[in-house]
Amino acid sequence: MFLLNGNRLPEGTAFTDANGNQYPANWLNLSTEEEKNAVGITWAVDPVRADDRFYWDGDVNNPKDLVGLKSNFIAQVKDTAGKLLSQTDWVIIRKAERGVEVPAEVALKRTQIVTEANRLETDINSSTTVEALIEVLNTQNWGN
Numbered sequence: 058m059f060l061l062n063g064n065r066l067p068e069g070t071a072f073t074d075a076n077g078n079q080y081p082a083n084w085l086n087l088s089t090e091e092e093k094n095a096v097g098i099t100w101a102v103d104p105v106r107a108d109d110r111f112y113w114d115g116d117v118n119n120p121k122d123l124v125g126l127k128s129n130f131i132a133q134v135k136d137t138a139g140k141l142l143s144q145t146d147w148v149i150i151r152k153a154e155r156g157v158e159v160p161a162e163v164a165l166k167r168t169q170i171v172t173e174a175n176r177l178e179t180d181i182n183s184s185t186t187v188e189a190l191i192e193v194l195n196t197q198n199w200g201n
Contacts, residue, residue, distance in 0.1 A: 059085055060099050111187050120187040127181050130194060134181070138174035141199060142167060169200050 059066040066072055071082045074096055085093070093099075106115035111126065113119040145167060151157045177197060184190040 058101055058103050059093070060101050061097060066098065108191070111191060123184070123187055123190065126187065126190055127184065130181050130190070131178050134174055134177045134197075137199065138170050141170045166200070173197070173199055 059068070061072065062075055066085060068085050069082050071080060071084075073079050078096075080096075085098075107117040109115055111121055113121060145163050148159050148163050149167075152159050177193065180193040180196075181190060184193055
């Protein structure tokens with residue numbers, strides 16, 4: 058992004074410099090680097106916005122409440138596990154009602170889902186910072 062006196066200059070917008078000189082909307086696109094430097098215009102990389110799920114206003118220096126985040130993400134983990142398990146609940150009900158064996162691959166898949174949910178819940182609860190929580194959540198592996 059272009060900056061003039063620390064303020065962002067949007068491309069395609071007319072502007073006025075500190076000396077009162079006016080520039081047309083296409084000036085940034087048509088001017089050379091030397092011309093921009095002469096006016097005091099600099100280039101800066103756009104800052105990366107922090108994830109709003111974890112930080113207020115995308116500001117990495119303004120994290121949300123860790124206790125609340127943990128509670129929300131544990132609820133999401135349980136919801137995800139429940140939805141994944143619900144796809145094969147009928148197999149478990151069939152076993153309970155009619156004694157039809159649960160296929161080994163279904164039993165294994167359900168065990169993996171429960172194991173992953175338990176691991177995530179433990180690791181989420183063990184997180185001591187928002188950054189650590191993000192790392193835990195980035196390791197989710199539901200085996201889809």
